[in-house]
Amino acid sequence: MSPHLEFVLLDPLGLVLLPAHDEYPPQYGSPVPPIPPKLMRRMLLSGIWQRYERGHIPTLEEAAVALAELPFVKTSMANIDDCALAKTIATSMSHARSPYSLRELPDMAKLLDNLRDQLNLKLVCTTNATREEMCMLQSRLPTAFARFDTIIISGEEGVGKTSQQFMQVALQKAGIRHAHHCMYLDACDMQSIVAARSVGMHAALIQPHQLIARINPFARRINLEELANLEALTPLIPQPHSAPQVGAVNTLCASFTTAIYVHIINSCNSPSNVMSQQHLHNKKFSENTCPQDSNPSLLTEKSMSDNANHHSAESPPRTLGI
Structure with a gap:
């Protein structure tokens, strides 16, 4: 049986x-990330992001700094100054993972x-x-x-x-x-x-x-x-x-x-x-x-x-x- x-x-x-970006509350900023979707997905699949999700990297800011050092990220985001790149990544990731975008x-x-x-x-x-x-x-x-x-x-x-x-x-x-x-x-x-x-x-x-x-x-x-x-x-x-x-x-x-x-x-x-x-x-x-x-x-x-x-x-x- x-x-x-x-x-x-x-x-x-x-x-x-x-994701439902059209329902994102205005007071939480623009839901549209400045990072291209394909690059965002590649970063989400990276070992750095996976270590962050698993608790091995304590904060999103630290994960963003590590992501900003990846060669493919630097190449794709060459139009953004190195000093601002990590902050841009952290902001984009925060929007992408926010419950307000769901x-x-x-x-x-x-x-x-x-x-x-x-x-x-x-x-x-x-x-x-x-x-x-x-x-x-x-x-x-x-x-x-x-x-x-x-x-x-x-x-x-x-x-x-x-x-x-x-x-x-x-x-x-x-x-x-x-x-x-x-x-x-x-x-x-x-x-x-x-x-x-x-x-x-x-x-x-x-x-x-x-x-x-x-x-x-x-x-x-x-x-x-x-x-x-x-x-x-x-x-x-x-x-x-x-x-x-x-x-x-x-x-x-x-x-x-x-x-x-x-x-x-x-x-x-x-x-x-x-x-x-x-x-x-x-x-x-x-x-x-x-x-x-x-x-x-x-x-x-x-x-x-x-x-x-x-x-x-x-x-x-x-x-x-x-």
């Missing part, structure tokens, strides 16, 4: 809370409420954030974070959510005895998906179709009214010795018409299956990964996609019908 799901772990930033997606919020209230699942927040950032988020968006039974952040654990260690700590702090009773949800972070799988959880990507389709061709449009009960999800739980599979589930619930895209990634719980394609690691991505989070079992988007294509050539994806 398949075990029941009891917990849902997710990162609300990017999944439930998205809005809650009503449909995703409703989905979480249904998972908690109708299916009695416990919700666990797992995100990369410092203690100060989380305090600001909870103060600014109390309703959004009140849904969670447990909140786990990288700033307190010293590692990021892309690591197995973080996922194991999340299981322990949330009081989860069996990882296969958990579903991990993320917007598009494949490393976090694989980290969750590697400790025995089940993982799902929830994203607009045009984004998730680039990650895996098995992504399907599903209607939010279709998840009637928890039993609909249990066939997706692999048995201990079953072969790894990639399947699409056409079930999720709510009483509204908005469609969402969900892709369920199934595999047996053995970490060795996740490690089978470690030679496909992307060198550039690994350079941007904090040493504390380095793990040979984590795969890149390319390796996950290649693995999915390999399985699709052998057999069609397993789909759950209502």
